[in-house]
Amino acid sequence: MSDVNSWVGYGAAFLTTVAFVPQAWHSWHTRDLSGISLPMYLLFTLGVALWLVYGLLIQSLPIILANSITMVLALLVMGLKIVQLRSRCD
Amino acid sequence: MSDVNSWVGYGAAFLTTVAFVPQAWHSWHTRDLSGISLPMYLLFTLGVALWLVYGLLIQSLPIILANSITMVLALLVMGLKIVQLRSRCD
DSSP, rough: HHHHHHHHHHHHHHHHHTHHHHHHHHHHHHOOOOTOOOOHHHHHHHHHHHHHHHHHTTTTTHHHHHHHHHHHHHHHHHHHHHHHOOOHOO | OOOHHHHHHHHHHHHHHHHHHHHHHHHHHHOOOOOOOOOOOOOHHHHHHHHHHHHHTTOOOHHHHHHHHHHHHHHEEEHHHHHHHHHHHH
């Protein structure tokens, strides 16, 4: 694989990983989760967990690292959304 | 690469792609974008676009297909968020 291809791939992985930092930050500070879809975060977190398993199976450190970070951030947003839904039901 | 590894990878790609369907559906029908972070969708859409370029460079149909779908869905959510922000400023 050429260097250009690898750098495009690393750039893509970096952006789709760090993208969840402003969302997690926004959700944590505002506690405004009303526009967030819980099914999205359920499916997404499950998918990221599978990417992590995939990274471990093929022993790819970039896949393991990127998806570990994304999973923590996605779990945080999902957790805040569940807390919001539960507090509405009380 | 073993069959098991490939299936875990396909499962992961499927889940992280379809995850954006309920979010796009929710955003479209409720027009509630208040909890959505615009910087997240800017970074994420840019990252998905780079994944698409990566898929074209290495000629991987699964990467091209998955990221084309995700890009349309992410662009929809981002567009609705921008419309919401603009209407607040009017």
